[in-house]
Amino acid sequence: MRKPVVGVIGSAHLINDRHNVQIVGQRNLRAVAEVAGALPLMFAGTPDITDIDALLGAVDGILLTGARANVHPSCFGVEPDARHEPYDPDRDAMALALIEACVERGVPLFGICRGLQEMNVAFGGSLHPEIRELPGRMNHRMPRLANGEIHPDPQVVFADRHEVRLAPQGEFARLLGCDTIRVNSLHGQGILEPGRRIVVEGVAEDGTIEAIRIADARSFALGVQWHAEYDPQRNPVNRTLFEAFGAALRDRRAGGAME
Numbered sequence: 671m672r673k674p675v676v677g678v679i680g681s682a683h684l685i686n687d688r689h690n691v692q693i694v695g696q697r698n699l700r701a702v703a704e705v706a707g708a709l710p711l712m713f714a715g716t717p718d719i720t721d722i723d724a725l726l727g728a729v730d731g732i733l734l735t736g737a738r739a740n741v742h743p744s745c746f747g748v749e750p751d752a753r754h755e756p757y758d759p760d761r762d763a764m765a766l767a768l769i770e771a772c773v774e775r776g777v778p779l780f781g782i783c784r785g786l787q788e789m790n791v792a793f794g795g796s797l798h799p800e801i802r803e804l805p806g807r808m809n810h811r812m813p814r815l816a817n818g819e820i821h822p823d824p825q826v827v828f829a830d831r832h833e834v835r836l837a838p839q840g841e842f843a844r845l846l847g848c849d850t851i852r853v854n855s856l857h858g859q860g861i862l863e864p865g866r867r868i869v870v871e872g873v874a875e876d877g878t879i880e881a882i883r884i885a886d887a888r889s890f891a892l893g894v895q896w897h898a899e900y901d902p903q904r905n906p907v908n909r910t911l912f913e914a915f916g917a918a919l920r921d922r923r924a925g926g927a928m929e
Contacts, residue, residue, distance in 0.1 A: 674708045674730035674919035679765060679785075680715045681737040682758045692716070698735045698782075701899040705909055706916030715761035722771050731778035731890070731919045734765055734785025736897055740859045741787050746796040754799040754859075766792045773867075776888035778918040780911070783857055786882060786893030793884070795865025800858050807876045808832065810895075812856040828900045831855040834880045840871040841892065842881050845914050851907050853880065853896035860895060890918035 678699065680692030694712045702710040711729060714720045726732075739758035743750045745766065750757070765785070769792035772779040781789045787797050802809040810831075813821045821827050830852040836843040843849055851872075861879040864870055872881025872894075884891035894911065902908035 672923070674916070674923045675711050675728065676702045676706065676708045676731045676733050676919065677713045677725055677729040678702065678710050678733045679735060679761065679768075680712050681735070681739065681761055682715065694735060695899070697897075698733060698899045701902045701908075701912050702733060705902040705912035706919065707913075708916055708919050715758065715764045717760060717763045717767065720764060722768055725768075726771060726775060726777055729777075730922045731780070731915065732768060732772050733915075734769070734779070734781040734788055734893075735899070736783030736785065736856070737761065739784070740799060741784065741791055741797055743797075743799070745791050746794075748796070751799065762788070762791075769793075773884050773887050773891055776922070778890040778915060778922055779884075779887075779892075780890065780915045781882075781893035782898055783895060784859075786895050787859060787861065789882065789884065789891075789893045790861050790865050790868055793865030793867045795861060795868055796863045797859050798862040801860040801878055802858070807878060808874075810855045810857050810860065810874075810878060827856065828854045828897060832874050832876075834872040834874055834896075836881065837869075837871045840869070841883050842871045845910055846907060853894075853907070854900060855895075856897055857895060889922060890915055 678694050683691050683693045692714045699710040702708050739756045740754050742757045742759050742762050765788040801807050812827050834851050836849050867885040869883045869885050874880050880895040882893045898908040902912045
């Protein structure tokens with residue numbers, strides 16, 4: 671049986687203030703290839719050049735990655751604020767439609783950071799642009815130096831920062847075999863109100879939603895707020911999640927081969 675294929679969504683990026691490109695972080699591609707055991711295939715997060723039917727006919731699953739841009743507030747009925755830019759409205763439109771299509775068709779779907787937020791919005795949920803501004807919440811953004819610059823050491827930036835309590839008898843608890851895990855934290859925006867069909871399966875110490883699944887999905891449909899793509903080759907939590915995603919991909923490919 672051929673290796674399964676994972677569509678990895680691209681994000682808009684401007685190089686040298688003039689060149690519009692689509693990018694995917696290499697850690698996402700390596701996590702898919704080295705841990706999920708699949709072939710990563712980047713696709714443009716641009717709805718006018720990426721046909722969802724054609725895409726889902728070519729891949730066995732979808733990975734929605736993290737990205738610098740926030741989901742545009744208009745997607746959940748809130749006025750935008752320049753303080754929370756940049757935005758990537760093309761990716762918003764692409765991801766929100768794609769999520770519903772994946773769930774409807776039973777295509778395995780794994781959302782990371784922004785991907786989790788997109789999954790929530792796709793089912794009618796809302797986001798808060800700065801979780802740290804809510805009473806009692808911690809700062810979930812990446813570590814910075816005293817001068818405000820991002821810390822130069824990736825091991826510091828992606829180090830485990832807080833615990834996540836998993837829902838008893840939930841899918842994450844079943845996969846991971848425990849009720850508490852530790853994760854990294856590199857986000858400002860987060861879930862405010864869960865959408866319909868969003869089942870909260872993991873919550874940080876301060877109440878921030880960190881893990882979700884889509885209720886009644888026919889295949890793998892999980893989202894995490896942390897960056898699971900950083901170290902699944904070594905981290906047992908993230909490895910287990912990407913391996914489970916890979917198993918769902920192979921089930922999908924095997925099912926399609928028998929049709």
